[in-house]
Amino acid sequence: MSYATNEAEDAVDVRKSDIAAFAHRMRHHVIDMGEAQGQGYVGQALGVSDILATVYRDRLRFRPEQPQWPERDRFLLSIGHYAIALYAALAEAGVLDVEELDTYATDGSRLPMSAMATYTPGMEISGGSLGHGMPLAVGMALGLRKRGSRALVYNFLSDGELNEGATWEAAMSAAHYELGNLVAVVDLNALQADGATDSVLRADPLVDKWESFGWRAVRVDGNDLSQLLRGFESLDRDESSRPRILLCDTTVGKGVPLLENREKAHFMRVDEHEWQIAREQLEGSVES
């Protein structure tokens, strides 16, 4: 027995180090893209790199060379301003060439600052206006189930997006239709455009809220790979047909102490000389 357990633990360790390396490379891409542009949602992108790495390295069924493969799991980024993070993930996942990231937010690029499905391979929806992701996810989950598809629909949203009424319309509907093929993942970075989420519109207690809406909800540290893996796995074990949600507390700027919890972190301005410091700190965070 103990031998089997050790083997399982070893396997988890291998997965974790794969995911960690994926997330680390993502953060480098984010800093490179952010530097080229001079500003952007760099803080959020660093904060959610562990989540996206876990999803793209360990969860999603997709074919990098065939982004429209009909049996793929759908990953809906309703937070279109996080596009920079998803471009980094799509590049590491092989959907985009890493070299293409150099075009980020330049004229004629397939990688605009705010996510557009019509521009970018692997970008399933155009978000940006918040509260659209989950209604779309409900329709896709209904349609895929009707087609007999095994594909899952993931909706990645933010805590600010929980302000939007359409999110809760969709939450009720997902439970009503028993959409066990729908998985929501929320970035709880406690920050939105006008300040701290708690000061703008308090949403807690979130696990209770979602459970009372008929969902299976789990809350984890979104920058802790063990917790992310265990969180997803505990949702997998739910054998009911409830929709599932992983609530992930994250730290804006994670991995770069200079940028972590910086004031005015929502749309972060980074001075020219700071990008190199950020890069060095990112390396340091791995060595330490």
Next chain:
Amino acid sequence: MTKRLTTSAMIASFADADQPTSPAPFGHALARLAGENEEVVGMTADLGKYTDMHVFAEKFPERYYQMGMAEQLLFGAAAGMAEVGYVPFAATYSVFATRRAYDALCLDIAEPGHNVNIVGGLPGLTTGYGPSHQATEDIAILRAMPGLTIVDPCDSVDTEQAVPAMAADPGPTYLRLLRGKVPTVLDEYDYRFELGKAKRLRGGRDAVLVSSGLMTMRALKAAEELSEHGVDVAVVHCPTIKPLDEATLVHEADSDRLLVTLENHSVVGGLAESVASTLVRNNAARGLLPIGLPDEFLEAGALPTLHERYGLSTDRIVRRVLDGMG
């Protein structure tokens, strides 16, 4: 003492007493279409019974999705369905489709160009329920949305033919729904609905009436009455407001006949202004007489009373045209 007319709220009919009607033409057309095309699904936001969607729902319960009283969800979910290859018809009232769920219609449906067909009940002045339910500005709101086709059918014939045409068109469409017992008028004419085409229903030397929606049946009736006054009037039915049939309209306007537009919509931002801007852009500018709803929030009341008060009745049209002839 005469009996006072009542509002009759949501089930008000605009059919004249002597008119032949057809029940729920949209619902029956959708059910027929669904029998031929298995990708067609019907969705609603708690208004299935009031948009004639129930006819489809009874026949194809497994393809019918009740989304609850949630219009943003309705359009988002319809877009999601379209993303995986279905052809949704999503029905609610026009006021909710346009005022409440504009962003979802724009970003989820129109921008990606999905074949989602929005069905809006109670367009213009077709309920006496007051401004909460009277979509007097729905065309004005939607005309500026790129890529959206806007259909304003006249009667049951138009509606039945528009439904398969909307599904066959690859992009999004908004249908101004006439529901319940819908008049049957166009069967008397050599007419076929074609998306994007205006059709001359009758010729006339003195005036040309360009009309859309239920105002076409009023225009046809007015034309008959005007002939008794010695005025010979042409009627051009324009069931697609966008894209507008510019060639036909420029051709019809190219004469010294009195040009009149008739619409079940505010005179701001609807057919009248669509025609006017078309003529200006084609160097065919000329005056026109716009018959439509005034630029104000309308009162509640009985539909015949309101149509008379706000100028949509046949009598009011006849008087306006005679005045316009000078």
